[in-house]
Amino acid sequence: MSITIKEIAEQAGVSRGTVDRVLHNRGGVRPDIAEKIHRIAEQHSFRMNKAGRILAVRKQPLTIGCLMPGVGNLFFDDVIRGYEAAQQELADYGVSLKIKNIKGFEPENHIAAIQSLLDEGCTALCLSTLDTPELCVFINRVIDANIPVIAVNTDIPGTRRICYVGSDYYKGGRTAAQLLSKILAPAEQPLHIAVFTGSRNIKGHNERISGFTDGLTAHHTAYSLIAIIEGFDNDEYVFLPAIALFDQHPEINCIYIAASCVAGVCTALRQSAMVQPPEHIHIIVFDDLPATKQLIKEGLIDFTICQSPFQQGYQAVHTLFNYILDTQEHPDEYILMNTFIKISENIDDNG
Amino acid sequence: MSITIKEIAEQAGVSRGTVDRVLHNRGGVRPDIAEKIHRIAEQHSFRMNKAGRILAVRKQPLTIGCLMPGVGNLFFDDVIRGYEAAQQELADYGVSLKIKNIKGFEPENHIAAIQSLLDEGCTALCLSTLDTPELCVFINRVIDANIPVIAVNTDIPGTRRICYVGSDYYKGGRTAAQLLSKILAPAEQPLHIAVFTGSRNIKGHNERISGFTDGLTAHHTAYSLIAIIEGFDNDEYVFLPAIALFDQHPEINCIYIAASCVAGVCTALRQSAMVQPPEHIHIIVFDDLPATKQLIKEGLIDFTICQSPFQQGYQAVHTLFNYILDTQEHPDEYILMNTFIKISENIDDNG
DNA sequence: TTGAAAGCGATACCAT
DNA sequence: ATGGTATCGCTTTCAA
Secondary structure, eight states: OOOOHHHHHHHHTSOHHHHHHHHTTOOOSOHHHHHHHHHHHHHTTOOOOHHHHHHHHTTSOEEEEEEEOOTTOTHHHHHHHHHHHHHHHHGGGTEEEEEEEOOSOOHHHHHHHHHHHHHTTOSEEEEOOOOOHHHHHHHHHHHHTTOOEEEESSOOTTSOOSOEEEOOHHHHHHHHHHHHHHHHTTTOOOEEEEEEESOTTOHHHHHHHHHHHHHHHHTTOOEEEEEEEEOTTOHHHHHHHHHHHHHHOTTOOEEEEOSSOHHHHHHHHHHSOOSSOGGGSEEEEEOOOHHHHHHHHHTSOOEEEEOOHHHHHHHHHHHHHHHHHOSSOOOOSEEEOOOEEEOGGGTTOOO | OOOOHHHHHHHHTSOHHHHHHHHTTOOOSOHHHHHHHHHHHHHTTOOOOHHHHHHHGGGSOEEEEEEEOOTTOTHHHHHHHHHHHHHHHHGGGTEEEEEEEOOSOOHHHHHHHHHHHHHTTOSEEEEOOOOOHHHHHHHHHHHHTTOOEEEESSOOTTSOOSOEEEOOHHHHHHHHHHHHHHHHTTTOOOEEEEEEESOTTOHHHHHHHHHHHHHHHHTTOOEEEEEEEEOTTOHHHHHHHHHHHHHHOTTOOEEEEOSSOHHHHHHHHHHSOOSSOGGGSEEEEEOOOHHHHHHHHHTSOOEEEEOOHHHHHHHHHHHHHHHHHOSSOOOOSEEEOOOEEEOGGGTTOOO
16 A cells, blocks of 8 residues: 555645645645655655545546437447446446437537537546547547547547547458358358448448458458448448349358448348348358347357447446546557457357 | 435434444444434435545455465466456555465365465455365355355355356357357368366366257257367376377367367377368367467467456456445346457457 | 544645 | 645544
């Protein structure tokens, strides 16, 4: 157990108030005294005691605002569950949450939503938002106003966010490729792949695709990409293009779905008049929305690669809390989730 | 934020000391007053504030004793890392750890080790130990002396331990079976399996095997079990029996290793004069010790199924801490880890 | 059986 | 610029 502020005060021959001011760089202390206090603190490798601090700062409780474009995208339900679990654990420490779940990717809507979180009194933010110039400018202004920000699920590299908590998309793609090469190994049949993505403007989706193709190459699996279809994370939207593709390309024997339109693509597949029976088509997807879980259990989908959405929410809140409480340490810039392979036997794990 | 003890005291017209006594069932309070206090607490759904409690009980700091038979078994290194990570996070709350890593499975040694942890002042225990009658009796006596106990990695059902934190071994076995059936699907060759286990007296290992055979049946994969070899978690020990088996049974085309002797078996395989080249043999194992990681990266092993040893240690300590702090709630009896499938692309995850 | 008071570690405000 | 003091929620003596 480390030294306490009180002890530092005694050793330095000053009051605890003065030590507090020095340790928080609040100014208003004679330089030589400040220097002395800093020295004593370092000598004894002083660490602020969390419990004490929590109790004392309880008067200005911490409200964390969480923003996500999860309306119509069930993926974020698990992230929200993670947020709420963390909140429950930290309730005793005065942490409360405001969750704002919005629809779509309009920059103005995102900016307005962030502003309204601030207006409602949030003093820290977990954001799943866009990386557009206007948002970056806005978010940096928020950060300058002393509101710490963590990027969740989607990074915002253009900003001075504390860190990114989320998936390693490229690694997910490579993992998918290796799985595919494993289940194909004995067959040695030519691979004709249909790729479905959310949008070519979403970095994570693109990384899943480049990871996938890089991985196929690395694992010496020959393939041809028949098409890359954008589904905009929408099961209904993707249905017709998928049907059309399957009808036009009966040689397709592998489907790689890098985004949230798994149910739509699978429905199309089942309804299309493909030459290949669906059993001989390999399907690898991402995430485990309820519809995807069901398809895994039915055996239509071979593997799904998950990014621990629950953990993303949970860890983001905890990291933010620790950051605010811990005057000293910064977390790692990238807090990456595990790349979690699921089949029906372990689909109900909540990794 | 819930009501505080102070407020309860005011409402009940008594002092905070009295409320404290009632809430901790310490006795020595007039029944009608106790009743009244309980009522008020329930009415306002009172929850003891953690930060306050931590600060106040800091004078008798919590020392958690951790016992494991990890000498010569690298598996427990990650469990220990998990213990230590939790300890670091909870250091501010007065938590310290005594880790006792012993060798082997002699009941007397385990009992002596537990006793010495207690002698050294531990007031709570995380135990990875045996489920023999003598240990159960001993552990129950410890529990009766008000030392809370959590079973880690290996359950001790014969005792009144708070809960079990560890792997779902059966599920791991089933997952292995399904993976195998997936990579075999196109081949349709008859499956001749060699099984390696630690000991037939270890419940977890047996469950991994029954899960595996049940899973093969469930997934309609025909197989024959050539042999089940006990390796006693020892790479050197298993080497010769493995060589002998491979020489005698060149038809073996699948190796299932349910325990810690992966490196030994693989070395034997490479040295044996099998008819099948190693590339055509499927190998599925458990856990990710350094040697196993290496073999995964080399491509000899297809899959390894991991049980999050780090999380086991980490969560055990956190659960114990919360249990002690939280006068009210009991954790779930079974805290089961995820069944984490790893291939070379995600082998360095620490799930 | 009960109350009063000191203390855990840190913060914040009011004096000086 | 600095010290003193009350406070956060809870526990724990010590008296009464």
